[in-house]
Amino acid sequence: MRLFVAISLPSEVQSDIHRALKEARQRNGGVRWVRSESYHVTLAFLGEVAPSGLAALQGALGRVVFGRFSARLGAPKAVPNVRRPQVLWYGLEGDFSQLHDSLGKELGQMGFPPDSRPWTPHVTVGRLRKPGAILDWPPPNVEAEWEVTESVLMQSHLRPGEGPRYEVLHGIPAR
Numbered sequence: 001m002r003l004f005v006a007i008s009l010p011s012e013v014q015s016d017i018h019r020a021l022k023e024a025r026q027r028n029g030g031v032r033w034v035r036s037e038s039y040h041v042t043l044a045f046l047g048e049v050a051p052s053g054l055a056a057l058q059g060a061l062g063r064v065v066f067g068r069f070s071a072r073l074g075a076p077k078a079v080p081n082v083r084r085p086q087v088l089w090y091g092l093e094g095d096f097s098q099l100h101d102s103l104g105k106e107l108g109q110m111g112f113p114p115d116s117r118p119w120t121p122h123v124t125v126g127r128l129r130k131p132g133a134i135l136d137w138p139p140p141n142v143e144a145e146w147e148v149t150e151s152v153l154m155q156s157h158l159r160p161g162e163g164p165r166y167e168v169l170h171g172i173p174a175r
């Protein structure tokens with residue numbers, strides 16, 4: 001099973017982002033735009049995990065400790081740059097460090113390797129198969145701030161010809 005740990009976005013934040021991207025979506029048909037109900041913040045990508053390992057993984061996630069914190073949507077960004085972007089995202093501001101560090105520690109003890117690059121909190125909204133110029137970018141900023149009270153273990157169901165469908169398997173509450 002293809003798994004990752006994420007923070008879900010409130011549905012009104014998902015709608016606000018989707019609305020802000022209207023022009024960009026219309027003018028950039030070559031971009032694989034993420035469906036609004038799938039917008040999320042990835043904390044750790046686990047990749048393929050055997051179903052037999054799920055119980056131990058859920059046990060480890062139960063040991064993740066973090067206090068609730070406030071997250072705010074930041075600026076839209078084309079990565080690595082606006083001339084030849086590969087990924088389009090909105091940045092995020094907030095104190096994600098306790099959650100990210102505790103999660104990294106528990107996953108490390110389970111044998112999952114740490115991030116190879118520094119982690120930047122973001123919400124991916126589009127991906128480009130072939131890096132190319134993007135029109136109507138940047139889109140408007142979106143004013144959104146919310147309280148992060150849990151993170152979630154997600155399963156990604158890949159569907160040929162369609163975007164993936166994400167299923168929440170397990171909640172990791174703040175405490």
Ligand code: 2AM
Nearest residue numbers: 004040041042044045122123124156164
């Ligand atoms: P991102 O879009 O926030 O970068 C679920 O597939 C999520 O895991 C994706 O939204 C992506 O997060 C991240 N992801 C997918 N494949 C990945 C990979 N090979 N390495 C790291 N992160 C990956």
